[in-house]
Amino acid sequence: MTATREKRDPLARKRLRHVPMGLRSRAMHALSARAAQGRFVLQACTECGNVTYPPRDACPQCWGELSWQDQPDGGQVLCETTVRVSTDLYFRDHMPWRMGKVLLNAGPVALVHLHAALHPGDQTVVRMMIDRGGNAALFAIPAEGTDLMSDPQWREFVVPVEGRIALVSDARSAIGRAVVKELQARGAELVVAGLPGPSLAADANDAVFNLDRVQTIALDVTDATSVAEAASRIGGPLDIVVNTARHVRTGGVSANPGFVEQRRAFEVSAMGFSRLASTFAPILAGRPNGAFVDILSSSALCGEVHQAGFAAAEAARHSLLQSLRQEMRATGVRVMSVFTGPVEDADHQHVPPPKVAPSRIASSVVDALLNGREQTCVGDAAQDAMERWLTDPALFVREKNL
Amino acid sequence: MTAAQSLVADLATAIATGSVEIVDLTNVLSPDFPVIVLPSEFGQCEPFRMETVSRYDGSGPAWYWNNISMNEHTGTHFDAPAHWITGKDVPNGTVDAVLPRDFVHPVVVIDIAAEAAQDEDFIVTRPFLEAWERANGPIPPRHWIFLRSDWSKRVGTLSYLNLRDDGAHSPGPDADAMRFLVHDRDCVGLGVETVGTDAGMCSHFDEPFPAHSILHGNGRFGLQCLTNLDRLPTFGAVIVAMPLKIKGGSGSPLRVAAMIPRS
Numbered sequence: 253m254t255a256t257r258e259k260r261d262p263l264a265r266k267r268l269r270h271v272p273m274g275l276r277s278r279a280m281h282a283l284s285a286r287a288a289q290g291r292f293v294l295q296a297c298t299e300c301g302n303v304t305y306p307p308r309d310a311c312p313q314c315w316g317e318l319s320w321q322d323q324p325d326g327g328q329v330l331c332e333t334t335v336r337v338s339t340d341l342y343f344r345d346h347m348p349w350r351m352g353k354v355l356l357n358a359g360p361v362a363l364v365h366l367h368a369a370l371h372p373g374d375q376t377v378v379r380m381m382i383d384r385g386g387n388a389a390l391f392a393i394p395a396e397g398t399d400l401m402s403d404p405q406w407r408e409f410v411v412p413v414e415g416r417i418a419l420v421s422d423a424r425s426a427i428g429r430a431v432v433k434e435l436q437a438r439g440a441e442l443v444v445a446g447l448p449g450p451s452l453a454a455d456a457n458d459a460v461f462n463l464d465r466v467q468t469i470a471l472d473v474t475d476a477t478s479v480a481e482a483a484s485r486i487g488g489p490l491d492i493v494v495n496t497a498r499h500v501r502t503g504g505v506s507a508n509p510g511f512v513e514q515r516r517a518f519e520v521s522a523m524g525f526s527r528l529a530s531t532f533a534p535i536l537a538g539r540p541n542g543a544f545v546d547i548l549s550s551s552a553l554c555g556e557v558h559q560a561g562f563a564a565a566e567a568a569r570h571s572l573l574q575s576l577r578q579e580m581r582a583t584g585v586r587v588m589s590v591f592t593g594p595v596e597d598a599d600h601q602h603v604p605p606p607k608v609a610p611s612r613i614a615s616s617v618v619d620a621l622l623n624g625r626e627q628t629c630v631g632d633a634a635q636d637a638m639e640r641w642l643t644d645p646a647l648f649v650r651e652k653n654l
Numbered sequence: 655m656t657a658a659q660s661l662v663a664d665l666a667t668a669i670a671t672g673s674v675e676i677v678d679l680t681n682v683l684s685p686d687f688p689v690i691v692l693p694s695e696f697g698q699c700e701p702f703r704m705e706t707v708s709r710y711d712g713s714g715p716a717w718y719w720n721n722i723s724m725n726e727h728t729g730t731h732f733d734a735p736a737h738w739i740t741g742k743d744v745p746n747g748t749v750d751a752v753l754p755r756d757f758v759h760p761v762v763v764i765d766i767a768a769e770a771a772q773d774e775d776f777i778v779t780r781p782f783l784e785a786w787e788r789a790n791g792p793i794p795p796r797h798w799i800f801l802r803s804d805w806s807k808r809v810g811t812l813s814y815l816n817l818r819d820d821g822a823h824s825p826g827p828d829a830d831a832m833r834f835l836v837h838d839r840d841c842v843g844l845g846v847e848t849v850g851t852d853a854g855m856c857s858h859f860d861e862p863f864p865a866h867s868i869l870h871g872n873g874r875f876g877l878q879c880l881t882n883l884d885r886l887p888t889f890g891a892v893i894v895a896m897p898l899k900i901k902g903g904s905g906s907p908l909r910v911a912a913m914i915p916r917s
Contacts, residue, residue, distance in 0.1 A: 475703055
């Protein structure tokens with residue numbers, strides 16, 4: 253692999269990476285769970301209508317019951333301060349750190365992380381981010397037209413793509429090819445495109461694999477040896493892993509089960525996920541902005557009668573993903589889910605539209621990275637599935653399997 | 655000592671002293687060894703997979719062992735008659751029922767390396783075999799027929815499976831050649847270096863899959879993914895090929911060895 257590597261003192265001790273404190277109240281975890289979906293929500297009192305922040309268990313004005321509601325994200329910066337000294341290990345690594353108070357258009361005044369370009373009196377948009385410790389945090393950015401990435405404080409909350417090294421686990425599929433193309437176009441230093449066997453002579457002439465800053469590598473997530481060898485061939489730093497591997501086949505449980513395909517779906521989606529994560533997570537953990545992005549089917553949420561094996565494998569993958577996210581909290585590595593419904597590809601020829609274009613999945617992957625969004629739903633089908641599942645999972649499962 | 659006793663004792667001595675050389679004709683069974691790729695409407699062959707249970711570690715401090723999985727037709731492997739529909743009713747057609755006396759048979763090695771190098775789709779025909787016999791002598795009955803194509807030298811490269819836009823390209827026999835070998839020469843089976851006993855393009859033949867269809871329909875065997883065939887003499891070597899005793903199995907990965915007399 254020939255990417256330009258940053259210069260590092262070979263004798264320097266490995267730098268320990270810290271994350272912000274993780275301990276939070278239950279109400280705060282409820283906010284984090286919503287922030288992870290990219291929503292800007294605050295609690296509003298069901299009795300007096302007062303909107304409150306930070307999260308609480310009861311309305312501070314009338315003791316009424318609070319409910320989560322999407323809120324306008326605008327506001328005005330009231331004041332700022334720069335923290336230069338802290339006993340917190342994470343913030344000590346990132347001094348100086350700017351914070352400020354913002355009068356939210358939604359009502360409350362909030363203590364926020366402040367973008368370098370903002371000053372008291374400025375109009376601002378407040379983003380509900382997930383910090384490196386996995387908790388919601390408000391970050392005020394200029395209302396328009398600033399290069400957010402120029403602020404090192406902002407970069408702590410997102411995953412830059414430009415100049416980074418990324419691996420795409422299965423680049424042979426339509427999704428995989430689109431992701432390789434997108435990462436390359438968005439300025440990744442090197443995109444390593446994993447190709448499961450059997451290899452084809454035609455791969456050598458493939459336009460995507462011949463792009464500048466793209467290299468192919470043999471990688472089959474069903475084979476632990478192959479994953480280990482791929483890691484050894486990549487060798488050096490790796491910032492981003494995008495897991496595009498999946499095995500979509502039709503088949504039921506009692507009717508037309510297709511055990512060979514069912515087993516393969518589990519080998520790819522579930523066991524493949526574990527093989528990939530166990531090999532690459534330690535490599536990502538050594539990086540300042542490591543991220544593991546997993547593309548999974550929204551049928552992971554509910555099962556799917558005509559693709560029972562695939563949906564079950566994706567459900568297993570979803571479960572493993574949650575465990576990996578928890579394991580990675582202490583390292584600051586972002587674990588991101590990108591849910592999709594049926595894709596416009598060879599695997600979904602039997603499905604009528606609407607289907608999601610692979611290029612749209614690819615741009616959503618990059619969008620999730622650049623915005624530090626933990627959970628993304630691409631396309632109407634996935635968004636609808638997630639909304640219905642969040643609203644009434646029992647009803648959704650029933651409806652999806654009628 | 656009876657004649658049979660001294661024969662076996664002499665063989666053991668000859669092997670020990672090297673006057674009978676044992677040559678391994680088996681490829682290494684590894685996860686990256688290619689398996690046959692069928693058109694996408696059919697079920698596919700699983701490659702070899704290995705996961706370590708323990709390696710002198712917490713899961714087994716003093717021992718090393720792996721769980722393995724594969725298709726019956728992965729790596730260097732044996733095809734039993736039941737592998738093909740034509741052989742479904744053949745007596746003793748599954749690997750567990752292969753008679754012990756069929757574990758050991760002499761071999762005739764037909765060299766098609768030059769032809770296969772010239773033409774990746776080289777077809778072994780009956781006229782080719784008859785011309786070969788005129789040059790080399792008749793093929794004796796109850797022998798393995800091995801086709802030395804030097805295809806094993808391609809292992810580790812894309813040109814082994816040799817998949818192109820229109821499918822796989824590799825040499826193999828046509829139906830007349832197979833009928834000649836089975837009915838007129840009473841062969842034990844066909845052994846090849848390629849991933850299948852049939853040619854890469856065999857599904858497009860007038861009689862598709864002739865080797866599988868005719869061999870197995872007549873109770874004969876197949877050996878695939880062999881290597882080191884360039885070390886065998888044309889006549890005079892004996893093959894030891896013992897498939898695993900898989901209950902009702904259609905084939906099996908196995909170790910294949912040749913006994914070669916050295917002068």
